Amino acid sequence: MPTIRPAAAASAEDRQAAGPFRHLCLAIGIGLLGACADPPPIVIGLSGPFANPAGATMVQAAQLAIDEINAAGGLRGRRLELAAYDDHGNSDSAVAVAGTLRASTAVAVIGHVWSSTTLAAAPIYGSGQNPIAVVTPSSSAPELTALGPHLFRACPTDLEHGRALADWAWAGLGIQRVAVLYFNDGYGRGIKGAFAATFERRGGSIVGAFPFLDPGTDVAPYLDLVARDGQAQALVVAGSREEARIILEQARARGIALPVLGGDGLEGLEGDGPVGEGVFISNAWLPTEDQPRIQKFLSTWRLRYPELPLPNQPAAASYDIVHLLAVAIREVGTDRQRLRAAIAAVGQTTASYEGVTGTIGFTDQGDLAGRSVGIAVVRGGRLERVVIR
């Protein structure tokens, strides 16, 4: 299992070690080790909110992929190693982690999970004398598009989620007016903006767009307005699973029984009991999909981590990204810039990678190319696909 380091501690440690003495010692150490020991491992960085359900299993998924690669002989005669840093879902921590990983021997980074943390950390990864490529498994905010040549993502953007939700609401549910409650960050604003654009283009109307940060206090007046006005035919919640659960509880408490739709941030809500029943969730990947590749991955997962829940999309995407990086490293080596170019070429000048989450290829702006989003509904504590992606 990889060592998960606190972001602050790691940052201080790396700042201390970032001096010339460290480089000298590192060079001497590498020389001595090269003369009498195995070659140093190839390090891949990983960062996310490991205490949050969204990022709770991504370390295990990435480690599973690394173990598979090492079991097959490693890469270019070297072992693969994971360096995981918890960003706590906090932008400042994400910035510190980014500085640490950029200064480390890591050749690439998998992370972060939230769009806000990725938005804060991406400029750090892409700056300096030796920038490092970062591939996020789940940050879907449109603000991340073309944020820099070193940022890639293995998930659809919020434009896809918002568009899928709007289409389903309009065409699937026959809804014409909705109220949107969105977490006031890049992700929430992305879902809100994409949904509103598609929905209004189809003829629907947004009767209210309500930002929140603390759903326990912020959404009460919004829900009261929705309940009082009675215009909204559905609620769109653009936030996380926890936030959605709180909002749903407050809405149910106010007698609001409107259909609820949400983005992939609500993934896992099916495990929160009856409050989530009937909620429509857009998603790029579901572990319940009956595909051989997914089932094989889940079988391996269960054998390796029988005590853990099934992996979510960020975890599955992290697993895929490790294998994708392995392909690129095997091809071009561990030089960061060559590796970045090799990642950028995936799906363009080189073949796309067929992973557990589907086909991975990147646009020239770093987004995932050609991946559609499906709609699932929470029913009986499970997510059931209602729109095939």
Place this chain on the structure above:
Amino acid sequence: MRGGTSLRGRLAATMALLLALVLVLAVVSATAMSNLDRATTEAVGSLVDGGRLRAAMTDAITLQIRLADRELSQPGPDDQIALSALTDSTHQLHRQLRLLKGQGPEDQAQLNRISEAQARMEVAYATAMAWQALGELERAAAAESRADAEAALVLNEVRKLSGLQWSRALTQADDLRKTAARLRTVLWALFFLALVIGVTSAWRTIRSVDGPLARLVAATQRFSAGDLRAADLSGMPAELAALGSAMNTMGGRIRHLLAAIAQESREIGTSASDFSAMSEELAATSGQVSEAMVLMTQAADSQVNALREADIRLGELRESGSATLRAAQRVTAVAESIATMADDHRDHVLAASATLLTLRETVRTSAIEVREATKQADRLGGIVERDRQLATKLGVLAVNTSIEAARAGTHGQGVAAVAEEIRLLGELCESVAEEGDRAVAALQRQVHATAATLETGTNTVLGIEATADRAATALAEIAKGIAEANRVAGRVVQDAAAARQGIAAMLEYTAAVSRAASEHAETGDSVSAAAEEQAAATEEMATAAARLNDAAQRLTGLLDGFRT
């Protein structure tokens, strides 16, 4: 500098080094200036963009606050739409601020604080408006108050960001100044390094060219002074080495040439000495030839004289023969007359005896003349023998002359011609001697026979006085004897005729020998003249040999001025 490289290569290497230094200096300067310019541009651009974005964000947030306040005081759909658009615009500005170049973690953290404060402000305003819409004015006021606080915080955080970025800009400016100063120092150091390297390289190049060039000049001067020893070409540039090599090659050839000339001059001196000696020998031989020619001429003259004497004697002998013939004819006639008279006149026997006495005297006289002819014939044989000796000497002389002519080579061609003439003269003398010998032998035989006959007649006549008395009685015998005498006289006539013919032939031979002797004399004169010419030529040859020897010695003296 390494030895053996070409002058062009050394100069090219030096120029290349200087150019490389200039190029490196230029590249380093250009790169450094470019980097400095880029850093300055980035810093200034970042500063300008950051200032512009921060100002725009400040304006947007200020407007956002104003619109929110107006929406709270006078709600309207237009302000909500404008506020929503302004919110999106503010977040775009926020994103652009994140992407500014040169931002560090502190900037991103400050942006996070701004973003979070702005999010809180927006949520506060939104909840305030919702509360107000719900008629919950106190809650709305409370929320608005939080919003105002968050707005103030946002603006404060933006100002902090401005201060942070200004501070970083000042730090960057200070870094740029330090970088520029460091760059200036490095460039000066590089310039002085390039100058030192360039001057050192140029000095080394000049020294590497000047030294070998001076050595080459010294070697050339030695050559001009006659010291043809090879120049030392070690360490010379290729071009100078090629020049020196050519000079050494030329010196080597001159050395070989001088050695050959010295050898030839020595051989010429030796040949001149030999030639001089040979000229002296030839001169001596010419004297001998001249003496021999004089002797030969004298011998020829003597021969001519002898032959003239012989001719005279032969003429006399011919006359004597004629007389003998006439006497024999007269004896015959007398004998016939005596026989007739003896037959007719015994008395006339006495007269006949007297006539016989006369005859006896005549015979005696003939015998004396025959003996004289014999003597002349013997003398003629001596002349012929001397002629043979002369021919032998001429032959020896011709052989010697031929040998000397062969020694003289082309210079002895005249002598060879003389030797050939001498040889021909010898052969002619030999031939004349043989012919004379044969003629003299025949003459002697005839003369001896005549002498014997005359002796017999004499002996016969000697008893005539004693037998005169018996003459009458023995007239018959006398007649018989006269018949016999007549027969003998006929025979004497025949022999006298033969002798006359032989004498005539001998006269012809003698004339031929005389002519040959005259020719010998003339040839001897020619040979003597040729010998004199040869002597003169020999002197000229000796003079030429002496001059040749002198020239060879002068040449050797000249060669002594060279050191090889």
